[in-house]
Amino acid sequence: MTSATAQAGPFQVTVQPSGRSFSVEPGETILAAGIRQGVGLPYGCKDGACGSCKCRKLEGEVTHRAHQSKALNAGEEAVGYVLTCSATAQSDVVLESRQVTDESAFPIRKMPSRVQSLEKKSHDVMIVRMQLPANDAMRYHAGQYVEFILRDGDRRSYSMANAPHTLVRTDGPTPAAPVIELHIRHMPGGKFTDHVFTAMKEKEILRLEGPYGSFFLREDSDKPVVLLASGTGFAPIKAVIEHMQFQGITRPAVLYWGGRRPRDLYLDDWVRARCAEMPNLRYVPVISHALPEDNWTGRTGFVHKAVMEDLPDLSGHQVYACGAPVVVDSARADYSAHAKLPPDEFYADAFTTEADKHRD
DSSP states (O other), X not given: OOSHHHHOOOEEEEEETTTXXXXXXXXXXXXXXXXXXXXXXXXXXXXXXXXXXXXXXXXXXXXEOSOOTTTSOHHHHHTTEEEXXXXXXXXXXXXXXXXXXXXXXXXXXXXXXEEEEEEEEETTEEEEEEEOOTTSOOOOOTTOEEEEEOTTSOEEEEEBOSOGGGSSOOSSSSXXXXXXXXXXXXXXXXXXXXXXXXXXXXXXXXXXXXXXXXXXXXXXXXXXXXXXXXXXGHHHHHHHHHHHHHHTOOSOEEEXXXXXXXXXXXXXXXXXXXXXXXTXXXXXXXXXXXXXXXXXXXEESOHHHHHHHHOSOOTTOEEEEEEOHHHHHXXXXXXXXXXXXXXXXXXXXXXXXXXXXXXX
């Protein structure tokens, strides 16, 4: 729309059925406005690539910035769906999004961080522990992520792999500085991950901003939980498992963790140790491209399909999926179409790389 009315603002966005509302400035995306005002809309990449923020427009007009068709295609847009990370309001707008929650809106902060340790866990996975300022620990939900702000202004997103209660250790004579754990996979040629794997040193200082994301356990439900991870998508799942154990949450939970080869399940021993301590947690590792020398005797194939083989009826479950976009997208589509999962019980965080964000 290009009329004078359409160019005015700010506009009001109302989210149903919660009734929460907030204002959007001219040119500001709906998601950015919601985050700024503490309204917990669902989202993932914030770059129009993953589709996690897609919701239905009930009233009003929006204009979309550039985005990938797999996140929102023309047919979906024609029947009223929007990507809040790419949509700017051209009038007052009413959206339908059932995942909006007050709880998800911890304040987003920029802060310096110091590399505390680097631990190579497999041929292409580094566990990086970052020390945060000691005087003002960041608050976050298990499953959320932070963004590194690089010197040129580019950003890279990584989920916290430790639950919030582990942030500050108090078992010594004085409380230790808060530390977050990140699982970083090497993407050859990647500006940031090449640095992590070749040049990063302990005590290096980087800027972080967070927490971001709407991927965290919904604790107002007692439904059984399916945790679906591929590769380093396990990082936020690990935080969720730690949180469940710490809080004494006894909902039945099963983790399906997929990798190409067994070495990709880089914390397999950690998961098995948690299962020994948590009677309600089960673990199903799934390998898609095992070689003879791996001597793999467990489940094979695509990890999201293993879930449907074991649980053909997901109508009474919640699914929390994290990992490569192809895994998350396939799971979202197949579980709804073939396993009776209600769409609003699928919570996801797709790990979109910089290449993913510029691919259509």
